[in-house]
Amino acid sequence: MGMRQHGEGPAAMLAIGTANPTNLLPQDVFADNFFRMTKSDHLTQLKEKMNRICEKTGIEKRHFHLTEDTLGVHPEFLDRDLPSLDARIEMAATAVPKLAQSAATKAIAEWGRPATDITHLVFSTYSAWEAPSADLKLATLLGLPPTVCRTILSLHGCYGGGRALHLAKELAENNRGARVLVACAETTLVCLGSPDGANLVGYALFGDGAGAVIVGAGPFGEGERPLFEMVSATQTTIPRTEHVLGMQATAGGIDFHLAIQVPMLIGQNVERCLLDAFGDDAPCDWNELFWAVHPGGRPILDNIDTVLKLDTGKLAASRHVLREYGNMSGATIVFVLDELRRRRKEEDNGHLLPEWGAMLAFGPGITIETMVLRSPR
Numbered sequence: 001m002g003m004r005q006h007g008e009g010p011a012a013m014l015a016i017g018t019a020n021p022t023n024l025l026p027q028d029v030f031a032d033n034f035f036r037m038t039k040s041d042h043l044t045q046l047k048e049k050m051n052r053i054c055e056k057t058g059i060e061k062r063h064f065h066l067t068e069d070t071l072g073v074h075p076e077f078l079d080r081d082l083p084s085l086d087a088r089i090e091m092a093a094t095a096v097p098k099l100a101q102s103a104a105t106k107a108i109a110e111w112g113r114p115a116t117d118i119t120h121l122v123f124s125t126y127s128a129w130e131a132p133s134a135d136l137k138l139a140t141l142l143g144l145p146p147t148v149c150r151t152i153l154s155l156h157g158c159y160g161g162g163r164a165l166h167l168a169k170e171l172a173e174n175n176r177g178a179r180v181l182v183a184c185a186e187t188t189l190v191c192l193g194s195p196d197g198a199n200l201v202g203y204a205l206f207g208d209g210a211g212a213v214i215v216g217a218g219p220f221g222e223g224e225r226p227l228f229e230m231v232s233a234t235q236t237t238i239p240r241t242e243h244v245l246g247m248q249a250t251a252g253g254i255d256f257h258l259a260i261q262v263p264m265l266i267g268q269n270v271e272r273c274l275l276d277a278f279g280d281d282a283p284c285d286w287n288e289l290f291w292a293v294h295p296g297g298r299p300i301l302d303n304i305d306t307v308l309k310l311d312t313g314k315l316a317a318s319r320h321v322l323r324e325y326g327n328m329s330g331a332t333i334v335f336v337l338d339e340l341r342r343r344r345k346e347e348d349n350g351h352l353l354p355e356w357g358a359m360l361a362f363g364p365g366i367t368i369e370t371m372v373l374r375s376p377r
């Protein structure tokens with residue numbers, strides 16, 4: 001009893017996979033397409049504003065499950081005054097687990113062990129609104145054993161990936177031999193609607209994608225290779241900010257709001273979270289670390305650069321993911337981790353990537369998930 005039931009050492013990420021719908025839209029034509037499809041071209045000021053916003057997002061393209069063809073069959077999706085929630089939920093019920101399956105299949109292939117060796121599944125999405133939910137569908141699609149312990153995290157929004165990884169760490173460390181599949185899948189099909197003054201930023205920012213990570217603690221099996229050790233993790237909620245960021249279900253689809261103060265609030269609070277997470281091990285200079293930051297928006301990354309006095313390029317993986325995919329909410333952090341390990345490979349077996357790193361994810365609350373990472377030597 002006791003010790004033998006626990007995993008050895010900190011848990012580690014053993015494999016990473018990502019996936020996106022094939023349909024993609026360059027950001028420089030997004031406003032034109034969006035206003036044409038929603039028959040809103042007469043709202044010229046709003047369209048100009050959308051173009052101004054799109055230019056400043058730091059995004060070059062985004063992937064979407066919805067295509068012009070699908071939208072042709074569902075005109076109610078593009079008119080907030082028509083009820084569309086039922087149709088959106090039905091579409092998401094199939095699309096979300098399938099997108100997750102594409103990412104998870106890649107992660108499992110990299111891991112090298114059979115899917116039946118997965119003991120736990122943690123699924124995070126803002127697009128599942130029914131029970132049984134996307135976690136069960138994914139388990140079935142992947143052929144996971146009927147004994148797999150499933151958890152669905154809904155509506156953590158953009159920190160869902162950080163929350164899922166944090167939970168997977170605790171599951172892996174507390175259950176010897178556990179192998180946790182973390183899956184995050186997000187699609188804007190539940191929220192995309194017609195433009196109004198309040199939702200332009202979200203429409204300009206959010207994209208569709210899925211990320212999957214296999215998490216386990218020691219002892220490691222033959223061929224299992226830790227990509228990032230998950231040394232410690234914390235969650236912090238910024239007091240009295242519950243109203244600045246959120247989403248809610250309406251008959252016309254999921255509504256969200258992103259207050260203009262969000263980047264500033266994150267900038268003001270991020271260093272304290274890092275000091276809490278690192279404790280006595282906090283470096284004198286944050287540049288000593290590698291960084292996996294959720295690219296919630298370009299000004300969020302800019303503010304973090306400023307308050308932490310980071311050198312140019314420290315957030316390159318986050319900026320790359322934002323540019324190529326936009327903000328895919330909870331799935332985004334997995335793309336950033338994947339990009340970091342790709343860069344590490346190119347940089348001569350980890351020579352240039354520092355040994356220690358920090359992962360940050362933010363979302364409604366405002367909640368900040370912080371994790372101390374170690375890149376094994």
Ligand SMILES: CC(C)(COP(=O)(O)OP(=O)(O)OC[C@H]1O[C@@H](n2cnc3c(N)ncnc32)[C@H](O)[C@@H]1OP(=O)(O)O)[C@@H](O)C(=O)NCCC(=O)NCCSC(=O)/C=C/c1ccc(O)cc1
Pocket residue numbers: 049052053054056057058126157158198201205245246247255256257258259260261262263295296297298299300327329362363364
């Ligand atoms: C690209 C933006 C929109 C503009 O860039 P900028 O450098 O701030 O440029 P400007 O200051 O010139 O702003 C351009 C215009 O955008 C307007 N704007 C500037 N932020 C705003 C604003 N939050 N509102 C509404 N107008 C604005 C701003 O007023 C201005 O309007 P105008 O003067 O008419 O051109 C930039 O501010 C930006 O990326 N903001 C988004 C940051 C943000 O809140 N990210 C979300 C973090 S949390 C997260 O990741 C997700 C949570 C989540 C939650 C729910 C879900 O369903 C899913 C997920």
